[in-house]
Each structure stands twice: as structure tokens, then as C-alpha cells.
């Protein structure tokens with residue numbers, strides 16, 4: 747399945763993220779792809795709000811802590827940033843496998859550099875910067 751949209755502001759990207767609860771019903775491993783500043787973390791604000799797991803303003807980039815956890819009534823979201831993780835060994839020490847469960851959703855930025863995560867992911871969401879404010883968002887989910 748492929749779904750595509752274009753947004754004209756961060757607020758629109760958040761609103762789009764709020765609509766993804768059905769598509770991202772747990773358990774899921776989701777790769778969020780796109781350059782620095784593409785809007786991956788912004789989209790997670792909407793996803794977390796949609797699952798009533800966090801207020802959008804409370805969702806911030808897990809740049810230094812690598813994993814942020816948001817618990818909602820229907821799912822526990824783990825927002826993960828692998829920008830600074832370079833080797834498969836470092837990835838293993840994060841223990842992402844331990845986070846996977848029937849009601850968990852892993853939302854991973856910069857995960858595509860690890861073939862194992864590419865193989866195991868259920869959904870890939872790509873964000874492409876078209877201009878200062880415009881983003882093309884493409885969702886590909888495995889059947």
C-alpha cells in the first residue's frame with residue numbers, strides 16, 4: 747500500500763500524523779526517512795497526539811537520549827533517533843528488540859542505514875523537502 751500527500755506547514759504535517767492511527771495500529775516498526783529538517787520529528791508529534799500518548803508540544807527530538815517513550819491507552823510509542831548510532835554493534839546495545847511487543851510502535855529516524863531494520867520494518871514514511879514550507883510525505887506499508 748502506498749499513500750502520498752503534500753503539506754504546506756509543520757501544523758499540516760502534525761495534523762496528517764494524527765490521521766495515521768489506523769495505519770500504524772500496533773505492533774509496528776516504522777522507519778521515518780528524510781534529510782535533516784525534513785519533518786520526521788514533527789510528524790511524530792502528530793502520531794503521538796493521535797494515539798493520545800503525548801501532547802504534541804511534549805514530543806521533542808530524542809537526539810541525545812536516543813529513545814523517548816510515550817504511553818497511550820492503545821499503544822506505547824518509542825521514538826528513536828539513530829543519527830549518532832553508526833555500527834550494528836552500537837545498535838544492538840540499544841536493545842530495540844526488547845521494546846517490541848503487541849502494543850508497541852517503534853518510530854525510528856535514520857534507521858534505514860541498518861539493513862536489519864530495513865528488512866524488519868512494517869512501514870516506511872519518507873519526507874521530502876520541496877521548498878521552505880512544502881513537504882511531500884510518502885507512506886509505504888508492507889501487506
Ligand SMILES: Nc1ncnc2c1ncn2[C@@H]1O[C@H](COP(=O)(O)OP(=O)(O)OP(=O)(O)O)[C@@H](O)[C@H]1O
Nearest residue numbers: 753754755756759782783784785786787788879881
Ligand atoms: N510542511 C512542513 N512539515 C514539517 N515541518 C516543516 C514544514 N514546513 C516547515 N517545517 C519546519 O521544518 C523543521 C522540521 O524539523 P524536524 O525536527 O521535524 O525534522 P527532522 O526530519 O526530525 O530532522 P532531524 O533529522 O534533524 O531530526 C521544523 O522546524 C518545522 O517547523
Ligand SMILES: [Mg+2]
Nearest residue numbers: 786787807855
Ligand atoms: Mg528528528
